[in-house]
Amino acid sequence: MNMSTVSAPSQSKRLESCTRAARHIGLLLFEQCCIYNAGVISEAFRLANELQAGSAAGPAYHLSLISRSGGNISTSSSISIWTHHLHEYSVGDFDALFVACSKSEAMADHDPHLLAWLFGSERAISDGNDHTHRSASDGTKGRAPTVPIYWFKDIPMAAWSGCEAPVHLALAKIEADFGPNVARRVVSELQPQPLEHSNAPAGDMSVTTTTDKIHASAGWIKENFSKSISISDAAEVAAMSNRNYLRRFKAEFGVTPQQYLMNVRFELICRLLIESDLPVDKIARRCGMGNGDRLGRLFRRRYGMSPTAYRADGGAGVHEQLEL
Template sequence: MSTSSDVLEAMPAAGDCAYGMHDSTVIKHIGIVLYDGFSLLAAGTLAEALHVANELQSEAADHSLTYRVNLVSARGGTVSCSSSMSVWTEQLAGGKFDSLDNLFVAGGSGVARASSDDNLIELLRHVSGKSITITAMGNAHMLLSAAGVGPRDWPSMTQDIRLESTAETVSKHERDQALMTSLAFVKKDLGADLAMRVADRLDSGGGLSLATAFEEMYDTTLAEKARAAAHWLVLNCAKPISVVDAARMSSMSERNFLRLFKREIGVTPSKYLLRARLDLTCKLLESSDLPVDKIARRTGLSNGERLSKLFRKEFSMSPTEFRARSREKR
């Protein structure tokens, strides 16, 4: 695996072609803000993760996005990291803002000193006023706070990464945090499958299993998505909705949505929707004198004939019999 400094030195200049891009590939421009005393390990880890994402994308037939990473600073030129190594940066000013899609701010031991750098703080304030997503890495949130930029953490990120070993070193923690930030970013752009492949490629084999940690984090997000879809089906069951509508609402393909819903909820979306409609039907039969045909239309079950067939199948009685029995119990 490449070292952080190798990856940083391998980053293309703004005018260079990156990673053998196809003509149809969308290029996403990523800026990493550096300053004297930045963490080379954190910045290099982010660059390495995006480079691996590019490599994995290039192996796929549907290669659709390539990251181009630029190292930038308030003044440009040479910037020294916390371990006294120097890297070359471009000055982030003028038209450079317009070419960026995302901006990451590296953390590091020099963050307190950088917080008093008027040029850097003004730069971050200026960027925050544009349509560029800014993400702090590690303790770089201090810089954004000094610039008056609110936190914009990824929804799927976790700040408390669980380690099997209690002998956590600062450098390992920096790398793990940078990797989790990178994986959340890649997942947002390219999906969890590719993000987990990046995690597998970069996993150091130490106390933290990145692939496992990220998969658990992603599974939690999916479980929440399935529950939200189930709630949406209940709220809208009276409308002429379908499973396709629910999948679209969840921003998932129908196939993946069906698999996820069955796994998390225990039944298929179609079965869940039918139960919601029958439950609403039962409530209307108990509380109103509406004709069965009208109730069927109000609960998304088309007509009285279909409702009667479904009712007999599910409850072994007709809607009219159900109404009579429910009222006898009052």
């Protein structure tokens, strides 16, 4: 996912820094957003810029990521994204605004500042349409007050069935601006996975995209190691089928996702045994190992000694054993 068109902290906060012909696209994100959805929207507009290169004085689109708090926000994959603060702009500063939640979710959120920014005096109106034009009350000159707002459910690709995929909304905007031929060319450049509700073989994706998604899932495993994690859960984070996810994960890390999870757990278990006086049973629960008896069996199988013996030796016995 190439997000090179996204504005960075060193760039000007206003559209004036961009070429006048560029259409300003806003992408409103929230904490724990899905990085894949943000990336695929960015990629669609980046490709449109490439296809339109030479036909205008500058890029066709300029994309700005925004959030309620601004700065770095955390994604569901434990990767941070830098964003502009919501109030650096008004809705009228954008030619189109993409919002990473459904309209019903935004209304249920009851954040008066967010709703006032989005809808102005019309913030209580809801017509049930998930992507609609809405008037924005702002003082921006030279810009029509009606801005298209594209709402999308910010969920993993595996759960898109029955929903309109974020990339389809981006393509709708590109088609409206430059016609169906350009939109079709963008589709042809995009990988097929964002456009189909299917478990296509991971080998069809670029190596970079696959690697990013596998590492994102590994970050998610590290973040959720204390919980009961299934292969299906981790594969969903990577937006892959279970079979392809297992194959790609082992190729990237040399271990299966289950082994990776156990490595993460035992790393913390060993540290807690040495650096704390917590009972073994409590360490087991904290690290997702169930109880002390189960932890003891797995610890002996892995290290050849009990957790209490490891604690008494300060970990020296294990290190000596691993060095042999």
